[in-house]
Amino acid sequence: MGTGVPRGHLPGVECGSTRARQPDASTPAYGGGVGEVLVVGAGPVGLTTAIELARRGVRCRIVERRPGPHDGTRACTIWQRTLELFDLMGLPVDRLRALGTTFRHRVYDIFGAHEVVLDVSEPDSAHPEPLIVSQEHTEAMLVSHLASLGVSVEWGVPYSGGVEADWVVVAEGARSASRERLGIGWAVSGFPGTQLVQVDARCAPDLPGDPAAVRLFLGPAGSVGSLPLPDGRHRLFISRPGSGVGDPSVEEIRDWARAMTGSPVSLSDPRYNWRAKLYNGIADRYREGRYLLVGDAAHAVIPVNAQGMNTGIQDAVNLGWKLAAVIADKAPESLVDSYEAERRPVAVGLLEQTRRSYWAGTDPAPDPDTMVQLLARNGKRRTLIGMGYPSSPLSVGAQVGSIRPGDRAPYPPGNPVAAGLAQAMRAGGWAVFAFGPSPAASAAAATVAAGRARVLPLVFADGAAYGLRPDEDGLFLVRPDGHVGFAGRLSDVDGAGSYLTTLLG
Known part of the structure; x- marks a missing residue:
């Protein structure tokens, strides 16, 4: 737990302040x-x-802070x-999917010695393939859904402290000023001597391999990636030695792609060409009193593995139901502490994974055979x-069937079990799944859910x-984030009830 900063006041900001410091005279401050x-x-x-x-x-x-x-x-x-x-969450995923494109394979060319084709589909999920869609469409979906709940984003409004709020959730990004003001440490690990350059462009001829797959070429000079975009462009991203300044020219990216893949590729209709020096970062802690860090404010990961936004969104879902339970349902405040206990180890593991897998041609070349083994083991x-x-304090019980406490609850496509899960989660609550003979299963589910409006009893024979x-x-x-909190048998009704009482009060 944090040090008890009262009611969302940043250190050094006068309590009861009605206006934050004005960083720019022309911009309204929160x-x-x-x-x-x-x-x-x-x-x-x-x-x-x-949301x-x-x-x-x-x-x-x-x-x-941004105007839009x-x-x-x-x-x-x-x-x-x-x-x-x-x-x-009840978001219109089908509409978002219609704006993007999906892919099934990641294809790795490893130093010209091996080709590894990873099938990244998940046939047991209602969403079996990953989606590539512009972030502007994802944000538009989220903004619209939030507005339907009665909350509008206040654009062009910077925050610099001095607000009375029961809680403040900091989602400012990796350069969070609030994190710095709170005195939360930020451990950075860089990749010195390397750079990432990137452009979205049409490629002719295309790079070798299936243009519908995500392709990665690893060679002595670094790595080149190609990601198919919905509009027919490809995102080319190149990790290599160097420390250039300013955005790269399209010709610079083209020449590197040619040299590193052996393809006579030409690039046209380019957009969003940029250069970055890469680093990973992680906050010492995710909570300080009533302040909570999420997403890149809590952890920043290099973009080459496409995990930063996804990990941050899952932070938000994990934190959201817990904070809501404390505020709206008067659950013990200690429930919020489980957010860091669960999510920070995920970030630590992700940062370590990217450190091991990032290749920009500066360190000793990795052994191709070892890379093949790692990809086969960790690809999915x-x-x-x-x-x-x-290992969460919220995961109680023992493995039953194929499910352990803490696991993602199964969401099989077209299955009544998935429909029940969706019904409970979209209502923002918990689900009790009771499997077995009808009288006993029905009685167990009803007993556990009794008196709890946010707990939905679901009974299945199969x-x-x-x-x-x-x-x-x-x-x-x-749980409301789709993870199993308690696992047991129908005879464990008392244990399940005690679990909810301990957790939610």
Whole structure:
């Protein structure tokens, strides 16, 4: 837990202040008057946080320094678990999908010695393939849905402290000023001597391989990636030695792509060419009193693995239901501390993974055979379907069927179990899944859910979706973020009830 900074006041800001410092005389500063939660930052992570609060009846306000939404492709890969969460939040995922394109394979050319084709589809998910769609479309969907809940983004409103709010969620990005003012440490690990250059452009002829796949070419001079975009362009991203200044020219990117892939590619109709020096960063802690960090304000990861936005959105979903339970349902405030306990290890693992896998031609060349083995072992982790919280204090019980406490709850396409999960999650609450003979299963589910408006009892005779044999029964409590909190048998009704009482009061 943090040090108890009172009611959302930043250190050094006078309590009761009605107006924040004015960073620019022509720009209005945030002046207070929020209610329960102020969300600072209206990128995908801040918007998701606000939606998760608002749809559970929590009063919130969201402010953003930028004059309007982002434009362009930016973070454009949405992995399957994030699509599932959007779906379970009640967002119009089908409409978003119609604006993008999906892919199934990531193809790696490893030093010309090996080709590794990874199938990144998840056939047991209602969203089996990752989606490539411009970030501007993702943000537009989130802004629109938030407005339907009665909350509008306040654009062009910077935040510099001095606001009375019960809680402040900081979603300002990696250069968060609020994190610095709060004195939260920020550990940075760089990739010295390397750079990333990128452009969205039409390629003719295309790079070698299937143009509908994500392709990566690793060679002595670094790596080249190609990502198919919905409008027929490809995003080319190149990691290589150097420290150039300013945005690269399209000709510079073209020449590197030719040299590093052996293709006579030409680029036309380019957009969004830029250069970056890459680093990973992570906050020492995610909470300081009533301030909570989410997304890039809590952890920044290099963009080459397309995980930053997805991880941040999942932060927001994890935090959102917990903070709403504390505010709206008077759950113990300690529930909020489980946010960092669950999500920070995910970020630590992601940063370590990117450190091991990033190749820009500066370190000793990795062994190709070892890389093949690593890809075969870890290739599907990026979909985030298998990510869970087995070590969380909120994960109680034992493995039943194929499900352990902390696992993602199964969401099989076209299955009544998935429909039940969607019904509970879209209502913003919990689900009790009772599998087994009808009288016993019905009684168990009803007993656990009794007196709790946000807990939906669901009864099924067939527990195959949870890996149960026909003669096995099971009792599962699924949290509002779609993870299993408690796993047991129908006889464990008292344990399930005690779990909810301890967690929610």
